[in-house]
Amino acid sequence: MSDRPADGPDGRDRSREGRRKPFRVALVGYGLAGRVFHGPLVSGAPGLVVRTVVTGDPDRAAAARADLPGTVVVGRLDDLWARSDEHDLVVVASPSGTHVEVALAALDHRLAVVVDKPLATTAADGRRIVDAARAAGRLLTVFHNRRWDSDQLTLRRLVEAGELGTVFRHESRFERWSPERAAGRWRDELPPERGGGALADLGPHLVDQALELFGPVERVYAEVHARRGGVADDEAFLALAHASGVRSHLSLGLVFGAPGPRRRVVGELGSFVVDRLDGQEDALRAGARPGAPGFGVEPPERYGRLVTGDDVRAVPSEPGRWPAFYAGVVDALRGLAPAPVDPADAVAGLAVLDAARMSAARGRVEVLVD
16 A cells, blocks of 8 residues: 555645655656755755665666665666655656656656756647646646746845846856867767757756746747757857847857856846856755755855946845755645746746747747747
8 A cells, every 4th residue: 555645636745644744755867967956955855855766877876875875776767667656756857858758657657746957858848748747636847946046036136126227138147168078978969859958958047047037038039059069059149038128148058268247137227247156056066965054155255246337336145045946845745835836937948948949040030929
């Protein structure tokens, strides 16, 4: 007999017993996403426990056993599905091109699902997952963790408070210096339709942040290149025209020896500038754990600044809060709140990326149609 907590009609747990018991998580994939992001964030979230890790790589299996003592590590998805009734939630942290297959299988086994970004490689496939979750009556959400970046939260505060006045332009960058393609690294070797390339990796973050702040997009112009050769793109520029009137200029890639500022937002009352990327990823890579003192806190030398001509004022940063995502997952599973990221938002972002690829291929502005 399964010990899975009782659900309401939408698949969320509403039993008194379920509100006390932790939800049992299967983590599919233990590469960068699984080990550095999801493993620490899930294991550090009250109300969640990692029961199983799925990886076919012996070194990653050994790492999972060391990082998550007591966790069962299996080499195949079939081994997980055979024990599906011992789990409540599947976190899909496998390569992007496998997200659709794994998410649909998890939903078919009546499990709630978190999918690492991107939800899918196209908006059409993203809708397939959303429709399957609705039909199964199970929670589906997408790990758009950078909604809880320090600069995103700080910018949201400034915009909502009217400190920039009417915003005209939003510039956002994920620019890195990695001039050589890495042998064996799937993102550098696979074509975009299989999840490879920088646009599929970094683009979902930039687009989701822009949509969250400034609303739906009506038109897209893009340039996408593979500067280092091969089939995977490694540099892109997107110009988005929001229905709100704001223009977002997004730059991403791996060939920038001199990256531009992380954020520059231009409004009628001044500009907000942030030079460097939120520090939570670096902290996790260095072994810091969510909930540790100072996690997510930006030091004063990394604060953004509000600039009006010669007047420059440092703006204290909101603490980054990546752990809020999985806290939101727990609340959603308990029926206390909606999903921390509506999967429809992820589909909207994928539609923008689809239009960007079409724009780059055709050399013209693409109009998005609802």
